Amino acid sequence: MFSIKSLRLLALFVFMYLCVPHSARAGEVVLAQSQPLVAPNNQIQRITETINLQKGQEKLQLTLTYYNGTETAPGFSWLRIASPTMHFVSENNFAGKRSYSVDVTGELTWGGNQLLITADGQRGSTFSWKLTTNQPTVTSLNPSQLSPGHSVTILGSNFSSDPDANVVMFGTHRARCLSAAPDRLIVQVPDYADSASSKVTVSVAGMEAGTLAATVTSYPYLSSLSASWVPPGSQFTIYGEGFSANQSDISVFVGPLECQIVSVSPTEITVVAPVGYAGEPWGFYQPVKVRVRGMPARNQLTISISQVG
The missing domain is CATH 2.60.120 (Jelly Rolls)
Known part of the structure; x- marks a missing residue:
């Protein structure tokens, strides 16, 4: 006993x-x-x-x-x-x-x-x-070069089939999980993911699954203009981030008219105001639209182009 x-x-x-x-x-x-x-x-x-x-x-x-x-x-x-x-x-x-x-x-x-x-x-x-x-694990993601808004497939094991239980972070930005299966997740790259979001971390129902490396090409961002008014044919500069040092990557429009590009850098674009606004009264407060490698820039700026400011 x-x-x-x-x-x-x-x-x-x-x-x-x-x-x-x-x-x-x-x-x-x-x-x-x-x-x-x-x-x-x-x-x-x-x-x-x-x-x-x-x-x-x-x-x-x-x-x-x-x-x-x-x-x-x-x-x-x-x-x-x-x-x-x-x-x-x-x-x-x-x-x-x-x-x-x-x-x-x-x-x-x-x-x-x-x-x-x-x-x-x-x-x-x-x-x-x-x-x-x-233990949930991650093995790869495809494609590895990503842009905000695009979808990416993450391969691994023991994911939850509940999309909300899989937390995928691009840096500090959480991605939306579009679909989930035990061996793969399809997520949408967050809108504000950038080059600082190259580390993709995954957790499943509170368990860390691992970290993967990715190359994120962020949307360009417009911060300011060198002038709020310019005469047609004169130059002005667009300031921002996420531009390119390659002029062929960039297109700039003011309203419906395309601008001639003078010089570019990752943070500045200098252009010539379209001469099509000469003598026209409708050149005031036109939106400045920039695309870099086909991606539209975030934020909206306006400029007035006329003979008289």
Whole structure:
């Protein structure tokens, strides 16, 4: 017979054995686990356990492992495990072994999931459970050269099929997840992603999946003009960022009329105001429109082009 003191020591040892680093194998993530249920007497034990999942974890590949006994503690001789959503389990499923694992993918919901455990065995009999999933990982993204607003496919493993549970960050900007499957995510590059967003990090239902490198070509941005009014045929400069040092990459329009480009740099574009506005009264407050490699610049600036300011 076990003394009260020995039972307490046994319970402590079993708890440490099951719940410390030993409980997670390489590539495995423990989502939930119980404390050991140790029989305090020889009577039938009845206990209700709850498996709590975060939103999105219910869409992962899930394995529930039951432990009936340990290397130093006996298991229950008679065991019944019932659940409203999962298959019934008895001592026969263990087939003489101390543990029994079952694939419960798709059988749990986010929030609380109930386990009803009825067990009979000698004093000191021990039972516990552990819910695990595989570590989510990212392997590649396609294409690797990206532009804001475009879609990109991220390949990997153990993603959640709930798009909202997969968090993809381009630097500090979160991408919209368009579709999700266990081995791939299709996301939309955030509108304000830029060259500082070259690190793409992915997390799945709160678990870090990894980081990938990408080349993000950001939309150009217009910040200011050198003048608010100029005569037709005179020069003015557009200031901003995300331009190009290659003049052939850039086109500039004022209203419907294209401007002749004089010089360019990544932050400045100098152009000639269209002479088509000469003698016309409608050249006031015309929008300045810039495209760089086909991408329209963000922000709207206006300029007046006329003989008289």
